[in-house]
Amino acid sequence: MSDGDKHGAADLVPESRLRESSKKNAPDPDPERRAVLRVGLCAALACGSVGLGLALRTREGHGKSKDLPKLKDHRVAKVAGAVEMAIARGPDAAANVRRALEAMGGMGRFVKRGERVVIKPNIGWNRLPEQAANTNPDVVAEVVKLVAAAGASKIWVTDVSVNTAEQCFARSGIEKAAKAAGATVVRPDATAFREVDVSGKLLRTGDVLFPFVEADKIINVPVVKQHGLSGATGALKNWYGVLGGQRVKLHQNIHLSIVDLAAMIKPTLTVMDATRILLANGPTGGSLADVKQMDTIAVSTDEVALDAFGAGLLGLSPNDLGFIVEGMKAGLGTMNWRSLKTEELGG
């Protein structure tokens, strides 16, 4: 084929395409505008992909939480006319637990023969019982004994410690006391967690200690303390100790995350330890100068009411504690603990 033929072939191209071709080859009349458009398009695509990625991440989180187990509701049915809160005062912590439980109708009202029960004290700190940062070991041991007497087939005692678990479980005296009373003590090692659906306002999912997934009944055994960030700690805040992972995330909105966790757990019963309370420098404490001997145990199924009672022991108003206010709004209980049918037992 000659050059002439090639040109001849070009002549056969329709005029419209030639115009298009000439447009492409012609110098761009506004190169800056095209460059801006190109950058803009790429930026929009990048933003879109980030947005899509975040949306997918959130949707995946939601979708995944649907497939995860939720914790059971461990509450028992209310009994008409029964005492709703019992407060026992006296020098013997174990006797206070027994007396308060008796006033509530006995442990048999809450735990049935053959059930598996998890007991959750505060074992967060490398501190002695006298330093009042953890639940009193005598209180924990007495709860274990009462649960065993009610016929439980399995009793776990566990917590996610803030300080090294080995030190906390030993120094607090709880491991020794709970084992002696017949419980299985579960330390929070990496194999002890199961992922569950939290479905809270802030927390979607969480890794919780396995006894909370497997148990038929849950008993909360917190200690009353001043707390630097939340103002106070007691029943509701004690559920921080079921979760693994970094604590800093939980503290970004402490009051709401407390309520999220409390709404997930729904315990059978709460035995609040105010044998010794930490009035300052909580939650860690250390100095006995910050500790006040109160010789008090309060028992109820209403965690908000117990926290309101505990706030009073610390000299605080429940209205000033965000997690109590939010907990009441979320329907977890009442801050007006005196409105409950209460029995107070002196020493």
Next chain:
Amino acid sequence: MRIVVFAVLALIPPTLIGSLLWQGRKAPPTEKVVAARPSGQEADAALRALFDAQFPGAKVKDKVALYDEKGLFDYIDGAAPIFIERHFRKLGAAELSTPEGSDLVCDVYDMATLENAQSIFDKEKSPSAKPAEGFPDAISGPMSFVFHHSRYYTKLTAFDAKAEAVLPAVARTLKEKMK
């Protein structure tokens, strides 16, 4: 065609960021020994060096753990914000033991400046705590000894009477090493 290639290339960084964010959600808890930021290397070394002292009547049991702002929540939980508000830099923590096997915990907070250290000391001072005899800017309560010096705020906590007895001497040794 070039736009498509450009768009694909532009998608790579956000995809990587998204992937890292997703993996971060599953990341294990932060290491308790936090890597030093280059600007704070000297300060970290100085903090660690405090624990190299020969303490009268007590010896460091294990390694010294350093905690930064994030890690502080894993050590003192909800007490962390009052330190962070006061420009806390890093915490050095170690357990010491006496020859008889009594334990005490030594927490030294590097608060970056003398003023910050003074501020946290004032904030945490228990109304019922007594000033330590012959030791300015220090209080001693049963089982504890707390003082501030230079940019450091130090809390010593004992677990029995034997450990409590060595707290002032340990505090004095630490203070001598603090510049």
